[in-house]
Amino acid sequence: MRRNWWHAYALAGLVSVIVATAAFVSYRNAAFERRELGRATHAATSVSKGLRPMDNVVAAYLVSPAVPSEHYEFLRERSVTEADGSHRRLGGKNAGPFDKRIYDAANQYDKSGPFVQLVTDTDYVIAAQPASGGVAVAITTPPKGPEAFPWLVVLGLLVMGSLVCAAGTLVGGSARPLGLALGASGLAVPTFLWSGLVIALFLVACSMLIAWADWRGSLERAGRELRKGGIAYAFLTPTAMAMLVLVGIPFVVGLGLGFYNNNHGEWTFVGLDNFIQILSGDGRSLSDPLNFWFTLGVTVAWTAVNVVLHVSIGVALALVLRQRWLKGRHGFRMLLILPWAIPNYITALIWKGMFQFEYGAINSVLSTVGLDKVNWFSEWSTSFASNVATNTWLGFPFMMVVALGALENIPSDMYEAAEVDGASPWQRFHHITIPHLMPAMLPALALGAIWTFNMFNVIYLVSDGRPGGGTDILVTEAYRWAFERGERYGLAAAYATIIFLILILWTIIGSRLAKKDAE
Amino acid sequence: MNRRAPKPISQGLVYLGISMLTVIVLYPVMVILKKAFEPGRNFATSVSPVPTEFSLEHFENLLSSANSSGDLLFLRYAWNSTLVALATTIVGLCLACTAAYALSRFRFAGRRFGIATFLAVQMFPGTLLLMPLYVILHKLGLLNSLLGLVLVYATTAIPFCVWTLKGYFDSLPKELEEAARLDGASSFKIFYMIMLPLAKPGLAVTGLFSFMTAWNEFILASTFLTDDSAYTLPVLLKSSVGQYSADWGLFAAGAILTSLPVMALFYFLQRYLVGGLTAGSVKG
Amino acid sequence: MPRVLTLLFVFLLGCRADADPDSVLLWHAYSGAEQDALRESVARIEREQGIKVRLVSVPYEAFADKLTAAIPNGNGPDLFVFAHDRIGHWTANHLIEPLEYYVDDSIANRYAFEAISAMSYEGSLYGLPLAVKSVALFYRTDILKEPPSETNQLFAMNELYTHAWDGYPLVYENTNLYPHALWLHGFGGSLFDKDGQRTSLATPEAVAALTFARKLDRDKVVPGGVDARMVATLFNEGKAAMAISGPWFQNDINDDVPWAVATLPMVSDTGLAAKPFLGVEGILMSSRAKNKDRAFAVLDALTSDDDAVFRAIAAKQIVPNQAAYETSEISKNPALMAFRKQLDSTVPMSASPLMRSVWTPYQNALLKVIDQGDDVADALRSAESEMKSYAEGQQ
Known part of the structure; x- marks a missing residue:
């Protein structure tokens, strides 16, 4: 009994401290800013009136208007009036350390009027006010930093709260949750002073919630659950944490970005506009490469053709390579895995060179045999074919390896028995080999399909979307929206979300079909 | 398939076929090999894969290129790549095998959800996470550091590794663990002493995959690393192909040196590859 | 461990x-x-x-x-x-x-x-x-006596050769807007309209320039499907007499090739100089x-x-x-x-942010016209529409 109140109080106290600290930080920063900005503005106004500014002022001058150069319209000079009445040009050989900031401040004043702001990366505050004959600019530093966190107050309140809580527990009955709630709410007092009634009430509500959960026994139950399944969670937690931060959060951010439009770093909320623009095909005809549905069609065709080729070539080679009588089959296998081992961006570039019109290897072979040279990237069909050739070259080793492994697991006596029974080679293949291959190939096929669907490097490096963006698949299209077409990150993010949804949908449908098959 | 070998003619045809296919498949590799040993910055226009002149100048240039402080660049980058790839493999494996074991052996709330998530995450095109990842790494203070890169690569490789390893664990018989538990061993001990050694083929495959992911990756590396002493090999390779002109000889030499470690790993781990990829799937 | x-x-x-x-x-x-x-x-x-x-x-x-x-x-x-x-x-x-x-x-x-x-x-x-x-005209002095001074000569190069030779007179990246611009300007066209604020791609001058570029390809004056490194390779191997490229090209020319640089020829049809970016x-x-x-x-x-x-x-x-x-x-x-x-x-080249959205659509138009033989005006109009959808977020 006694242990439990300590646990519950610790939890409630933690929550209260977090809320209180957040409230304090926002209050402290806001108060600090208000004070310093006011000080800087006051200094600038003093200068504009011709008075001497007060202390904590690092530099303050009356700045002249910009005088453009005679020959160059983009060059301008300014000068300042020194204390002794002389004029000094800002910049040049005898520049003071703050000259540049003052110059920039005067420019900003010309563009957008009087202002006061904190300077990024420093603790200076700059203010600019109108003055006769130019601009009054002042730079100040804060005499002291923002308020320190009141450790003692918070600690004291926590200790007092624990006493109240303990007292409540001793009394027992309904005094226990009351004591817990009251004790943990102690920090609501300073929170009210810092951030107002709403946050303070929120803190009290949290404490009350925890007290109620404790009274109901939910906390105890949760603790038990945790300890029961704990091992599994312990195994999973590191991975889950890493994935959350480095995959989950970017993913959610990416999802959210789809609802915004990016214009030179300014994000405006546009709701579903991006999605509508994509899904309506941007008002273009179906055969226009910029139409989403066209690209989707190309991507599906790309995936289907590739997977079929990968699997058939991979399985065929595996069937050949597992023949025991084939000497040197290990050597062949080693060589045929090479395409998978070499980094794919390297080979994509080589293949692109091989498809070059005038002197690429493919056309040279064609012309040696007497056929016409083909301009590979000028027609959609040939450009698509070149991408497929490259990707098949890269992709069949994986299927070959998986098939080899599956075939090796087939016991040879099955074949012998079938032979004794008089089965023909084709029947043996159909009834023994294929059923054993399927369980291994199906997951590999699914994986290969996903990889192909999202294969960026080959499309981007080999055909680069030619002709006219026709061979772009969904991923390259999204990339171009983000980085090549005016940085429309919002549109690209919406694209990525749609790609993801398509794949999820496909997986769900696929597994439903598989389940139906199994029944 | 057949215990009796077929007739010699058929055998000969098969040998011929597979040899020709191998030559065709290897042609691009031969092109690169040729360029690496032929002097000159540009590709020659002849089709033959045999170099007309032989010179080691590209390799010399590559290995001796230094930056303004005189540090040897190529060795530095190779070291960076090795470090990153090894670390990715270790981190990726550790995180993936614990998660895969949990998903395979334990029953707990959220297990289905976990499996589904790992599958779903593989489907998201990674290139598009570039900008959010950049900001997150910046907030963590891990930009321009190899550690940040390792973390990103590891999390990219984890879904596939978990999925493969889980399948592998699924195929291992439960009797061993039950016996050990009766003897009073803790879950962690069972995992460490019994399951892991049995899962060697699966670990080999996922290790290889993680290594390759990290070793071959270019886009993330070139975006997150701004200090050129921290660059990895793919960044170096891409930078020898400039906007208007490219030093293809240097590129070819670099490509060969970059591919060698991965190929070596492949052949070293070959016998595990076949077993590891399929074991889980055979059981379904 | x-x-x-x-x-x-x-x-x-x-x-x-x-x-x-x-x-x-x-x-x-x-x-x-x-x-x-x-x-x-x-x-x-x-x-x-x-x-x-x-x-x-x-x-x-x-x-x-x-x-x-x-x-x-x-x-x-x-x-x-x-x-x-x-x-x-x-x-x-x-x-x-x-x-x-x-x-x-x-x-x-x-x-x-x-x-x-x-x-x-x-x-x-x-x-x-x-x-x-900017680009200029590189030429091999062992093939050409002197470079052509106007474009009509490009179609009758035999008089300028030092010996009987049957390679391509000229090589350049003909589907890249950057070198193509010199024909565009040589025919009196430009990417931006009078006030320099908006682009106008489908002008009669642009059509004339693009038609000329296609003629160069069809009459075998320039080879097709060439990228930057192929330009160097062809020039070095003596399969092209001239190359249009920039100062960086000097480092790409092999040591044993005799070469010189000249200014680009005048466009005979208009009498204007071909002005590159x-x-x-x-x-x-x-x-x-x-x-x-x-x-x-x-x-x-x-x-x-x-x-x-x-x-x-x-x-x-x-x-x-x-x-x-x-x-x-x-x-x-x-x-x-x-x-x-x-x-x-x-x-x-204009530094306006619009400039960034011009390259890809224009290059698509060049590819359509030269590689696939599409109608020139149509290709340019669709390039304009493509550009608009890229720049949509830029208001």
């Missing part, structure tokens, strides 16, 4: 780049001779002024993206080398620092007027020019540079007249510093002087 792990971990943490706070960080995308020249210049600055400059080479394709990502987060360079045509885009994103505070007339007078104007945008100066790039490569300062005064000192030194002469000779750059052309080393170099002459008939 745990020991190995900890060691690895420590290594990795330590492999974080330690930014030396007192040095000036400069990003560039140079390679080869230009990179060596930059390193030399930087070493000289360190000797003479005691300012340490750290050079970082960033791959060209990723350069602009890294800048846009790094600078707002405080991770970017203090200075960087880049072409002028993205200045509008970067000012809109507040990435670069205006320099009128530092630059006065005496500094500005060092450079040719077009060069320094190109580094300005909407009334502010954002950088100082390092080198100017002028690109100005300069050094710009990041708006978040840590010590701007010191960064400018480096900027100034790297674009000084002495440094310009050095770079012109060592890296074969075309420098904008007027004093450089009066030195003996440069005035005696025919290639550099030819490029200097070509500079007088060039059209500066």
Whole structure:
């Protein structure tokens, strides 16, 4: 009994401290800013009136208007009036350390009027006010930093709260949750002073919630659950944490970005506009490469053709390579895995060179045999074919390896028995080999399909979307929206979300079909 | 398939076929090999894969290129790549095998959800996470550091590794663990002493995959690393192909040196590859 | 095993780049001779002024993206080398620092007027020019007696050959807008309309230029499907007599090939000179540079007249510093002087953010017309519509 109140109080106290600290930080920063900005503005106004500014002022001058150069319209000079009445040009050989900031401040004043702001990366505050004959600019530093966190107050309140809580527990009955709630709410007092009634009430509500959960026994139950399944969670937690931060959060951010439009770093909320623009095909005809549905069609065709080729070539080679009588089959296998081992961006570039019109290897072979040279990237069909050739070259080793492994697991006596029974080679293949291959190939096929669907490097490096963006698949299209077409990150993010949804949908449908098959 | 070998003619045809296919498949590799040993910055226009002149100048240039402080660049980058790839493999494996074991052996709330998530995450095109990842790494203070890169690569490789390893664990018989538990061993001990050694083929495959992911990756590396002493090999390779002109000889030499470690790993781990990829799937 | 792990971990943490706070960080995308020249210049600055400059080479394709990502987060360079045509885009994103505070007339007078104007945008100066790039006509002196002076000669090249020869008269990247622009301007067209604010791609002059480019391909004057490296290969192997390329091409020509540079021919149909784009490569300062005064000192030194002469000779750059052309080393170099002459008939690339959206659609149009034989006006109109949808977010 006694242990439990300590646990519950610790939890409630933690929550209260977090809320209180957040409230304090926002209050402290806001108060600090208000004070310093006011000080800087006051200094600038003093200068504009011709008075001497007060202390904590690092530099303050009356700045002249910009005088453009005679020959160059983009060059301008300014000068300042020194204390002794002389004029000094800002910049040049005898520049003071703050000259540049003052110059920039005067420019900003010309563009957008009087202002006061904190300077990024420093603790200076700059203010600019109108003055006769130019601009009054002042730079100040804060005499002291923002308020320190009141450790003692918070600690004291926590200790007092624990006493109240303990007292409540001793009394027992309904005094226990009351004591817990009251004790943990102690920090609501300073929170009210810092951030107002709403946050303070929120803190009290949290404490009350925890007290109620404790009274109901939910906390105890949760603790038990945790300890029961704990091992599994312990195994999973590191991975889950890493994935959350480095995959989950970017993913959610990416999802959210789809609802915004990016214009030179300014994000405006546009709701579903991006999605509508994509899904309506941007008002273009179906055969226009910029139409989403066209690209989707190309991507599906790309995936289907590739997977079929990968699997058939991979399985065929595996069937050949597992023949025991084939000497040197290990050597062949080693060589045929090479395409998978070499980094794919390297080979994509080589293949692109091989498809070059005038002197690429493919056309040279064609012309040696007497056929016409083909301009590979000028027609959609040939450009698509070149991408497929490259990707098949890269992709069949994986299927070959998986098939080899599956075939090796087939016991040879099955074949012998079938032979004794008089089965023909084709029947043996159909009834023994294929059923054993399927369980291994199906997951590999699914994986290969996903990889192909999202294969960026080959499309981007080999055909680069030619002709006219026709061979772009969904991923390259999204990339171009983000980085090549005016940085429309919002549109690209919406694209990525749609790609993801398509794949999820496909997986769900696929597994439903598989389940139906199994029944 | 057949215990009796077929007739010699058929055998000969098969040998011929597979040899020709191998030559065709290897042609691009031969092109690169040729360029690496032929002097000159540009590709020659002849089709033959045999170099007309032989010179080691590209390799010399590559290995001796230094930056303004005189540090040897190529060795530095190779070291960076090795470090990153090894670390990715270790981190990726550790995180993936614990998660895969949990998903395979334990029953707990959220297990289905976990499996589904790992599958779903593989489907998201990674290139598009570039900008959010950049900001997150910046907030963590891990930009321009190899550690940040390792973390990103590891999390990219984890879904596939978990999925493969889980399948592998699924195929291992439960009797061993039950016996050990009766003897009073803790879950962690069972995992460490019994399951892991049995899962060697699966670990080999996922290790290889993680290594390759990290070793071959270019886009993330070139975006997150701004200090050129921290660059990895793919960044170096891409930078020898400039906007208007490219030093293809240097590129070819670099490509060969970059591919060698991965190929070596492949052949070293070959016998595990076949077993590891399929074991889980055979059981379904 | 745990020991190995900890060691690895420590290594990795330590492999974080330690930014030396007192040095000036400069990003560039140079390679080869230009990179060596930059390193030399930087070493000289360190000797003479005691300012340490750290050079970082960033791959060209990723350069602009890294800048846009790094600078707002405080991770970017203090200075960087880049072409002028993205200045509008970067000012809109507040990435670069205006320099009128530092630059006065005496500094500005060092450079040719077009060069320094190109580094300005909407009334502010954002950088100082390092080198100017435009294409010109390279030709092999062992195949051509003299280069053609007008385009009609391109279709009747036999008189100009030194001996009987049957290669391609000319090679250039004919599906890239950058070299194609010289025909566009030679036929009197331009990418932007009169006030320079909006693009108009489907003008009669553009149609004429594109038709001419197609004629070059159909009449086998130029080979098709050529990219930048093929241009070098064909020129080096003697399969093309002329190549249109820029100053960087000098480093790509093999040592055993005799060559020279000339200005581009006049377009016979209009009587106008074929004017290529002028690109100005300069050094710009990041708006978040840590010590701007010191960064400018480096900027100034790297674009000084002495440094310009050095770079012109060592890296074969075309420098904008007027004093450089009066030195003996440069005035005696025919290639550099030819490029200097070509500079007088060039059209500066616009730095407007719209410019970025022009390249891909126009290149698609070029591909459609030359490779696939589509109708020219249609291709240009669809390029315009493509551009509009790219630029949609840019209002």
